[in-house]
Amino acid sequence: xxxxxxxxxxxxxxxxxxxxxxxxxxxxxxxxxxxxxxxxxxxxxxxxxxxxxxxxxxxxxxxxxxxxxxxxxxxxxxxxxxxxxxxxxxxxxxxxxxxxxxxxxxxxxxxxxxxxxxxxxxxxxxxxxxxxxxxxxxxxxxxxxxxxxxxxxxxxxxxxxxxxxxxxxxxxxxxxxxxxxxxxxxxxxxxxxxxxxxxxxxxxxxxxx
Amino acid sequence: xxxxxxxxxxxxxxxxxxxxxxxxxxxxxxxxxxxxxxxxxxxxxxxxxxxxxxxxxxxxxxxxxxxxxxxxxxxxxxxxxxxxxxxxxxxxxxxxxxxxxxx
Amino acid sequence: xxxxxxxxxxxxxxxxxxxxxxxxxxxxxxxxxxxxxxxxxxxxxxxxxxxxxxxxxxxxxxxxxxxxxxxxxxxxxxxxxxxxxxxxxxxxxxxxxxxxxxxxxxxxxxxxxxxxxxxxxxxxxxxxxxxxxxxxxxxxxxxxxxxxxxxxxxxxxxxxxxxxxxxxxxxxxxxxxxxxxxxxxxxxxxxxxxxxxxxxxxxxxxxxxxxxxxxxxxxxxxxxxxxxxxxxxxxxxxxxxxxxxxxxxxxxxxxxxxxxxxxxxxxxxxxxxxxxxxxxxxxxxxxxxxxxxxxxxxxxxxxxxxxxxxxxxxxxxxxxxxxxxxxxxxxxxxxxxxxxxxxxxxxxxxxxxxxxxxxxxxxxxxxxxxxxxxxxxxxxxxxxxxxxxxxxxxxxxxxxxxxxxxxxxxxxxxxxxxxxxxxxxxxxxxxxxxxxxxxxxxxxxxxxxxxxxxxxxxxxxxxxxxxxxxxxxxxxxxxxxxxxxxxxxxxxxxxxxxxxxxxxxxxxxxxxxxxxxxxxxxxxxxxxxxxxxxxxxxxxxxxxxxxxxxxxxxxxxxxxxxxxxxxxxxxxxxxxxxxxxxxxxxxxxxxxxxxxxxxxxxxxxxxxxxxxxxxxxxxxxxxxxxxxxxxxxxxxxxxxxxxxxxxxxxxxxxxxxxxxxxxxxxxxxxxxxxxxxxxxxxxxxx
Numbered sequence: 001x002x003x004x005x006x007x008x009x010x011x012x013x014x015x016x017x018x019x020x021x022x023x024x025x026x027x028x029x030x031x032x033x034x035x036x037x038x039x040x041x042x043x044x045x046x047x048x049x050x051x052x053x054x055x056x057x058x059x060x061x062x063x064x065x066x067x068x069x070x071x072x073x074x075x076x077x078x079x080x081x082x083x084x085x086x087x088x089x090x091x092x093x094x095x096x097x098x099x100x101x102x103x104x105x106x107x108x109x110x111x112x113x114x115x116x117x118x119x120x121x122x123x124x125x126x127x128x129x130x131x132x133x134x135x136x137x138x139x140x141x142x143x144x145x146x147x148x149x150x151x152x153x154x155x156x157x158x159x160x161x162x163x164x165x166x167x168x169x170x171x172x173x174x175x176x177x178x179x180x181x182x183x184x185x186x187x188x189x190x191x192x193x194x195x196x197x198x199x200x201x202x203x204x205x206x207x208x209x
Numbered sequence: 210x211x212x213x214x215x216x217x218x219x220x221x222x223x224x225x226x227x228x229x230x231x232x233x234x235x236x237x238x239x240x241x242x243x244x245x246x247x248x249x250x251x252x253x254x255x256x257x258x259x260x261x262x263x264x265x266x267x268x269x270x271x272x273x274x275x276x277x278x279x280x281x282x283x284x285x286x287x288x289x290x291x292x293x294x295x296x297x298x299x300x301x302x303x304x305x306x307x308x309x310x311x312x
Numbered sequence: 313x314x315x316x317x318x319x320x321x322x323x324x325x326x327x328x329x330x331x332x333x334x335x336x337x338x339x340x341x342x343x344x345x346x347x348x349x350x351x352x353x354x355x356x357x358x359x360x361x362x363x364x365x366x367x368x369x370x371x372x373x374x375x376x377x378x379x380x381x382x383x384x385x386x387x388x389x390x391x392x393x394x395x396x397x398x399x400x401x402x403x404x405x406x407x408x409x410x411x412x413x414x415x416x417x418x419x420x421x422x423x424x425x426x427x428x429x430x431x432x433x434x435x436x437x438x439x440x441x442x443x444x445x446x447x448x449x450x451x452x453x454x455x456x457x458x459x460x461x462x463x464x465x466x467x468x469x470x471x472x473x474x475x476x477x478x479x480x481x482x483x484x485x486x487x488x489x490x491x492x493x494x495x496x497x498x499x500x501x502x503x504x505x506x507x508x509x510x511x512x513x514x515x516x517x518x519x520x521x522x523x524x525x526x527x528x529x530x531x532x533x534x535x536x537x538x539x540x541x542x543x544x545x546x547x548x549x550x551x552x553x554x555x556x557x558x559x560x561x562x563x564x565x566x567x568x569x570x571x572x573x574x575x576x577x578x579x580x581x582x583x584x585x586x587x588x589x590x591x592x593x594x595x596x597x598x599x600x601x602x603x604x605x606x607x608x609x610x611x612x613x614x615x616x617x618x619x620x621x622x623x624x625x626x627x628x629x630x631x632x633x634x635x636x637x638x639x640x641x642x643x644x645x646x647x648x649x650x651x652x653x654x655x656x657x658x659x660x661x662x663x664x665x666x667x668x669x670x671x672x673x674x675x676x677x678x679x680x681x682x683x684x685x686x687x688x689x690x691x692x693x694x695x696x697x698x699x700x701x702x703x704x705x706x707x708x709x710x711x712x713x714x715x716x717x718x719x720x721x722x723x724x725x726x727x728x729x730x731x732x733x734x735x736x737x738x739x740x741x742x743x744x745x746x747x748x749x750x751x752x753x754x755x756x757x758x759x760x761x762x763x764x765x766x767x768x769x770x771x772x773x774x775x776x777x778x779x780x781x782x783x784x785x786x787x788x789x790x791x792x793x794x795x796x797x798x799x800x801x802x803x804x805x806x807x808x809x810x811x812x813x814x815x816x817x818x819x820x821x822x823x824x825x826x827x828x829x830x831x832x833x834x835x836x837x838x839x840x841x842x843x844x845x846x847x848x849x850x851x852x853x854x855x856x857x858x859x860x861x862x863x864x865x866x867x868x869x870x871x872x873x874x875x876x877x878x879x880x881x882x883x884x885x886x887x888x889x890x891x892x893x894x895x896x897x898x899x900x901x902x903x904x905x906x907x908x909x910x911x912x913x914x915x916x917x918x919x920x921x922x923x924x925x926x927x928x929x930x931x932x933x934x935x936x937x938x939x940x941x942x943x944x945x946x947x948x949x950x951x952x953x954x955x956x957x958x959x960x961x962x963x964x965x966x967x968x969x970x971x972x973x974x975x976x977x978x979x980x981x982x983x984x985x986x987x988x989x990x991x992x993x994x995x996x997x998x
Contacts, residue, residue: 042293042565046296053591070241136581139591146583292648303597304591307658308591
């Protein structure tokens with residue numbers, strides 16, 4: 001069998017399982033989750049549009065140059081990108097049955113990286129508050145606090161989801177249900193990365209230009 | 210059938226993805242830190258890097274590519290992109306124009 | 313000590329003063345609502361039916377039952393909103409140069425609840441219910457893709473509707489209209505809880521609709537019967553698909569708009585406030601990013617219904633199927649390019665207005681294609697003027713008139729002239745009443761026999777039709793005139809004697825429409841009483857064309873004992889003509905169905921508690937509700953239930969019983985379909 005065959009046999013993008021492991025209704029579930037993610041994407045896009053519309057309205061309060069910092073944003077980016085990679089290995093461990101230890105270990109590592117990201121962000125928000133940059137100060141800050149914490153909330157829910165999956169894996173091992181759930185969690189996690197790329201590019205980097 | 214070779218090959222995909230992602234974000238951050246050009250040019254470059262990284266993530270982490278036999282997801286994503294484009298571009302066109310006229 | 317002071321810390325801002333004691337009309341409405349709920353609850357208790365309702369209906373995940381519950385919800389809310397419309401019409405007719413019988417504040421609440429209910433709790437549940445019932449049957453599926461999610465959507469929508477009903481007793485509701493424009497709806501100008509009621513009711517319903525959109529789209533993509541290619545689907549399924557896609561992409565805009573408004577109101581942020589750099593135009597923009605596609609969300613399913621009707625009652629295949637599909641898709645995409653025409657007057661440059669005005673007019677083209685297709689479907693057909701078809705004909709004429717006024721409004725300079733007048737009110741009622749409501753009522757008349765196994769009485773149906781259509785013209789044509797004469801919309805009082813005659817005519821129209829509602833209720837009551845005369849259990853009373861008619865009426869819970877093999881468009885019609893309809897009894901395989909689930913009602917209740925707590929600033933209730941949702945969802949993910957099996961003997965029993973009905977039924981030709989002779993078996997030779 002040629003080297004490219006594995007990817008051609010993937011019946012469904014995101015449904016990264018061997019043919020024998022996939023159940024017909026799994027495609028439905030994963031496709032439904034894709035649709036959900038696209039809804040989330042529209043939601044974020046609109047929050048970006050609001051941010052772009054109101055970003056200049058600092059109303060006498062601090063502007064982007066006073067409140068954004070390059071270094072923490074870079075650190076957060078690093079953590080989140082690494083967590084996507086560790087989740088990738090987790091899904092490979094699941095697909096190629098490299099043992100529960102690797103799978104659980106990678107999930108735990110992803111969780112740690114995610115929590116690290118959240119911790120750094122909380123630190124950022126507290127720092128901003130210390131500088132008087134509260135959401136009530138101006139439309140610019142309101143829009144910022146609508147966009148970035150929404151992503152924060154998504155990552156938090158992703159972390160809860162990882163914990164739930166680690167427990168469920170312990171309880172019932174890898175079966176159809178846990179498999180497709182892990183697949184969807186993976187999609188969700190990678191998707192949040194993409195949103196973060198947009199955030200650091202169009203909020204932090206743009207603000208610091 | 211999906212033995213060691215498959216694992217290695219797919220692992221390589223993820224490694225390539227990680228390297229691309231780190232490289233592209235690193236480039237964007239580094240550029241802003243060095244600040245070599247005018248703000249307008251910089252914004253264009255940062256935006257271009259973001260779009261490249263978006264494609265890299267879709268390709269390497271979310272496994273969306275052009276040679277799938279089932280294209281439902283790709284169509285869905287492209288349609289979403291069109292709708293997002295309409296909504297965001299339209300909104301900004303309207304709101305920024307209003308801002309300008311209120312100056 | 314006063315009760316309020318005691319209740320204070322536990323009940324947030326809620327106190328006895330929330331009861332609408334200041335206005336006799338509002339108090340009367342609150343009383344009717346309370347007595348209605350008590351009466352229904354008492355009746356159910358008296359009959360000992362709670363257990364049955366809970367097990368067979370509220371926890372059901374069967375798309376047919378969920379569909380019926382959606383439609384019931386829609387009809388209840390329709391009754392309230394129509395009565396509110398009547399009160400408003402009477403008030404305006406009364407309040408020429410004097411203050412009328414209700415206060416301006418109350419009038420503001422009336423047009424806000426009327427609009428919000430009609431869109432979010434009448435049109436949306438109605439079309440969702442009809443699609444839920446019909447679409448899986450038409451594509452030859454056993455259920456939707458995510459049956460439990462379906463139940464959750466229903467219960468969230470019901471929770472939103474309940475919140476609006478509660479606001480009748482624990483008043484007030486918002487006075488900000490169905491669009492809730494900021495900054496009027498900001499805390500500074502609307503300090504009461506009214507706007508919060510609106511925000512959370514709409515949010516609950518929009519979450520429900522978003523999930524419904526996902527569910528329907530995935531069902532149509534993934535669950536079609538073998539051979540049911542996309543381009544073989546009945547047109548109703550196409551419109552259902554396009555509506556779901558619109559729900560998926562438009563609802564987030566509403567969620568963002570209401571969420572940001574809530575952040576402004578609850579946390580003192582500055583998105584749409586007049587100070588702090590806020591920009592109210594961002595709200596208008598977000599709202600209509602949702603609002604315009606929403607218009608097509610509510611109108612497309614009716615287009616689908618009418619396509620089915622014209623073809624069925626002309627006994628002809630749909631004219632220009634492909635063009636209808638393409639027109640539907642075009643409308644769906646174009647609907648994302650025209651939202652600015654809702655705020656032409658907001659001050660952007662003329663170029664932008666022109667661009668959006670042109671895009672708006674473009675939508676007229678695919679819609680026009682549809683109208684011609686429908687007319688040509690009837691052309692040279694043997695058209696039977698049954699009640700459902702009558703609604704369709706009224707729609708065709710009325711909708712075209714509304715569309716013409718829409719083309720006028722799409723011209724920005726004209727819009728500037730009639731902006732904020734009753735001309736606009738006339739226009740959108742002229743689109744939505746025929747385009748949504750007539751379609752849904754026609755769907756109800758058309759598919760009722762499928763759902764309950766007996767036809768609705770024709771006579772009362774015709775009375776209802778007459779009242780509605782004449783009432784509509786009387787109620788809304790005068791508003792065009794009034795609008796051109798400059799009468800502002802949403803006025804509690806008017807100050808020009810010249811308006812009086814037109815307002816009187818409009819009030820008369822509203823009375824007729826209420827009579828039309830009463831006739832619909834009468835039709836239902838009489839049909840239930842005489843149901844034996846109108847039984848159509850064999851399942852095909854109208855010589856139907858699509859697969860839903862190939863099942864018994866009502867269909868078995870599993871829909872199809874064996875999934876049908878589809879060989880073309882109008883699948884059932886061809887099967888009947890080639891003798892392949894009603895396959896003989898055979899050995900059946902057991903059928904897996906999802907188990908009933910209490911998670912839907914639970915999440916609905918938790919959502920309602922959260923929303924109520926948020927409205928009245930009852931912290932513990934909102935907190936517990938939110939935590940409850942999280943715990944319930946996570947807990948639910950640990951529950952593993954294999955589903956329920958309908959074994960082969962049970963399938964065989966059900967199928968045998970239906971076959972006996974089929975054998976006993978005398979085929980009836982299309983001319984006699986409204987006779988008692990019609991038992992639901994069509995005479996194919998005729």
